[in-house]
Amino acid sequence: MIPLSVLDLSFVSSDSTPAQALHDTLALARHVDTLGYRRYWLAEHHALPNVASPAPEIMIGQIAAATRTLRVGSGGIMLPNHAPLMVAERFRVLEALFPDRIDLGIGRAPGTDGVTARALRRREAPSGNGGDDFLDRLQELLFWDGGFPEGHPFGQIQATPAGVALPPLFLLGSSDYSAQLAAQIGAGFAFAQHFSGIPAEGPMRAYRQMFKPSRLGAEPHAILAVAAICAETDAEAERLASSARLSTLRRERGEYRPLPSLAEALEYPYSPSEQARIERGRDRLHVGSPATLRPHLTALAESVQADELMIVTAIPDQTARHDSYRLLAA
Template sequence: MIPLSVLDLSFVTSDSTPAQALHDTLALARHVDGLGYRRYWLAEHHALPNVASPAPEIMIGQIAAATTHLRVGSGGIMLPNHAPLMVAERFRVLEALFPGRIDLGIGRAPGTDGVTARALRRREAPSGNGGDDFLDRLQELLFWDQGFPEGHPFGEIQASPAGVSLPPLHLLGSSDYSAQLAAQIGAGFAFAQHFAGMPPDGPMRAYRDLFRPTRLGTEPHAILAVAAICAATDAEAERLAASARLSTLRRERGEYRPLPSLQEALDYPHSPTERARIEQGRDKLHVGAPDTLRARLGALAESVGADELMIVTAIPDRSARHESYRLLAQGWGIAS
C-alpha cells in the first residue's frame, strides 16, 4: 500500500479554545510519530473561529522537535500572504535545524476572507495580473534558492542561513491550475480532495502527463489529501462522522463555527435538504472500519494515481481522533 500522512488544521471544538487546539496538534503529532505515517503537515488559515493554524512555520518547528520519524511541513504556506525572502529564510532555518525532515508546501489562496487578506498583505498585487501576483512570488522564492539572474536588484543579497537549501517543494491545489504549474517546475503536487469543487482525476492525471524533471524534482510525486474517519466498526465511524458532517453543512452556509460536540451533532434536527446534502457529500468524507477504509481509500488512490494519501480527521473527542489514526494505520499495514 502507498504511504499515509497527516494533514492537521488544529480544529477548535465547541468545548475547547484555540490555544488548546494547538496543544492538541502537538499531542496528535507525538501519537502518530510511531504509527508509520510519513508526513505531518500544518495548514495556514487566518481569522477563522473553527481552526487555530495561522503560523504553520512555528508549529513545524515545535512538532519536528517533539517527534522523531515524521517529515514535517506546511500544507501549506499561502505565498501571497508572505514576502518570498521571509519564506525562504524561515524554511532554511527549519531545514538547518531538522535536516531531511522538512517539507515546504505552497498555496496560492489567501486562507481567509478578503478583508483579512488585505490586512495580511498590506499592498495590492499588480493590476496587470488581475490582482494575482502568485507566479511572481513563486519565481522569486525559487530565485532565493537557485540564484537570481545577472543584474537582478536582489542578486547581491544572501538569504540566511547561508549554505542551506530550501526543503522539497510541493504545490497545493484543488484544480488543474496548480497541477499544471507543479508539473512545469518539477515540484511535488498535493490535491485537496476533501474540499475541492472537482474530482481529483483530471488534475492528478494532468500533473503526471505534463511533469518535467528539473532541479526541484526528477520524478512526479502526487499526494491526495482526503477527509477520513476510522473506528472499530462501520457503525461507530458513521456515528463519529456526525460532527464533521454538521460542520461541513455550516461551512457551506458561511458559518465557520467550532467543530460541534458529537452529542450536539447527533441531536441536530436536520432538514430533508440538509440530509440530501450530506448524502451528496459522502464522496468527500471517507468513513468506516479499518478494512472498509483500506479498500475504499486504496481503490481511490489507485484510480487517480496517487503516490501518497494525506488524512485529515475532524473528530471533536481527542481520544477518538487519536484512535481513528491508530486504527487506520493498523488497517493499512503501516503501524509497527
C-alpha cells in the same frame, strides 16, 4: 502499501479552546510518529474561529522537535500572504535545524476572507494580473533558492542561513491549475480532495503526465489529501462523522463555527434539504471500519495514481481521533 501522512488544521471544537487545539496538534503528532506515518503537514488559515492554525512555520519547528521520524511541513504556506524572502529564510532555518525532515508546501489562496487578506498583504494597488501575483512570488521564491538572473535588483542579497537549501517544494491545489504548474516546474503536488469541487483523477493524472524533471525533482510525487474517519465498526465511524458533517454543512452556508460536539451534532434537526446536501458530500468524507476503508482508500489512491494519502480527520474527541489514525495505520 501506500504511505499515509497527516494534514492537521488544529480544529477548534465547541467544548475546547484555540490554545488547546494547538496542544492537541502536538499530541497527535507524537502519536502518529509512533505509527509509521510519513509526513505531518500544518495548514495556514486566518481569522477563522474553527481553525487555530495561522502560522505553520512555528508549529513545524515545535512538532519536528517533539518527534523523531516524521517529515514535517506546511500544507501550506499561503504565498500571497508572505514576502518570498521571508518564506525562504524561515524554511532554511527549519531545514538547518532538522535536516531532511522538512517540506515546503505552497498554496495560492489567502486562506481567509478578503478583508483579512488585505490586512495580511497591506497592498493598496493591485498587480498587473488583476491582483493575483502568485506566479511572481513563486518565481521569486525559486530565485532565492537557485539564484537570481544577472542584473536582478535582489541579486546581491544573501538569504540566510547561507549554505542551506530550501526543503522539497510541493504545490497545493484543488483544480487543474496547480497540478499543471507543479508539473511544469518539477515540484511535488498535493490535491485537496477533501474540499475540491471536482474529481481528483483529472488533476492528479495531468500532473504525472505533464511532469518535467528539474532541480526541484527528478520524478513526480503526487499526494492525495482526503478527509477520513475510522472506527472499530462502520456504525461507530458514522456516529463520529456526525460532527464533521454538520461542520461542513455550516461552512457551506458561510458559518465558520467551532467543530460541534458529538452530542450537538447527533441532536441537530436536519431539514430534508440539509440532509440531501449531506448525502451529496459523502464522496468527500470517507467513513468506516478498517475493513471498509482499506479497500476503498486503496482503490481511490490507485485510480488517481497517488504516491501517498494525506489524511485529515475532524473529530472533537481526541481519544477517538487518535484511534482513527491508529486504525488507519494498522
